[in-house]
Amino acid sequence: MCDALSDEDLTALSQAAQRMTISAGRVFIEEGDPANYFYNITQGMVRVFKALPDGRRHITGFMGTGQFLGLAISGHCAFSAEAMEEVHLCRFSRSTLNQVFSDFPALERRLLNIAAHELTIAHEQMLLLARKSAVERVSSYLLNQVMRLDACAADKLPSTAITLRLPISRADLADYLGLTIETVSRSFAQLKRNGLIEFSNAHAVTLMSPQKLEMIANAKG
Amino acid sequence: MCDALSDEDLTALSQAAQRMTISAGRVFIEEGDPANYFYNITQGMVRVFKALPDGRRHITGFMGTGQFLGLAISGHCAFSAEAMEEVHLCRFSRSTLNQVFSDFPALERRLLNIAAHELTIAHEQMLLLARKSAVERVSSYLLNQVMRLDACAADKLPSTAITLRLPISRADLADYLGLTIETVSRSFAQLKRNGLIEFSNAHAVTLMSPQKLEMIANAKG
DNA sequence: AAAGGAATTTGACTTAAATCAACGCCTTCC
């Protein structure tokens, strides 16, 4: 429901699509390039980012299997995208896309919903970047990951401890949260000191109390 | 082109709409409330924002005449909206909206474009919030205002000095740029010291060299 | 199993922006 189209629509799309494989690390969308294509990721993880000329960069988001890329397009690409591993995707030109829209109006409706959803996420992230402390940012991230795990299901947080994989490097996390690697690490350390999380290793955390974490993430209490 | 629908579509919409007047300062959309309505502003300026329980807040954007509100909606409002002055708007329920969509497919297409555009702006703002310094943020804001002035026209910056109104208070600007009032003020002061801007009064700036300002805003050179 | 290298953590120090506080400048309202 959250980010994939129905199988039916996907089939319709794939007829107009061009399948591609992108090797790990390749930047296959370059910010500023003419935006002729629209993508659907069929396999693998992608980093979406924007960068300043001096190297500072912000990761807008991570997109995985089933998700769409290239929505925010108008003439030129507004962001870059890089394969974090080997990625398989379907690419189709904007013109064929419009064709498909005419044939499957439901698809356009769906895309509008997806766009609205992404906009909501973006607004939430802006609040985080503009106003939250480092520890709050990291807590928010952990919480979002839990919510994603428990799928789009109930907005209810588990009341028991829950273990989470952190597939993403500290560097990527830092660029996603608007922090430095060191600050991310120190924020994790602080949450650990306070008994809110425990690490098996750097890429597997246990959230001891998702609810307490949520209070930190959203400055409640 | 940027944010308004065609007259024809607007007419279609207004038949299903309910006209309303909101007095200055009223919060007419409250974050978290059930999201039953969709709005089109016909007159006046609105502040769109998200807040944390302890009062920290981020202004997502300012929306004016012709713009839409309530797009990023799914069950509950993702943000609050407050009238900055007396505001006139058309309100219609989500259900009638869907009806209108069926009658005027072009409208849905248009909304998708608007959403994509807003998403682009949101990504740009995230880069600003995550990675730009105070002076860079303020410069970026000034620049965006110039671009808005010269309408959606050429992406070309004026090469001569240009005077700009700053209708927004320092407090709003701070909440929009993820800074404090004082830092916004000091950033203006620094730009002034460096000969990049001049003030007639607190709400009217002259950008002495939009192009130099753009280099600062986007860390070029 | 050892070595090498990358990723992560931790520590010492610096800095940009926040905070706290005072002051000036308009507006408006008696």
Next chain:
DNA sequence: GGAAGGCGTTGATTTAAGTCAAATTCCTTT
């Protein structure tokens, strides 16, 4: 005209996060 209050600027100080540097862990490779 003068007091009052809101808004904006400026100054002094604090602080959270950034930077620089070293140590540690983890993973790969030989």
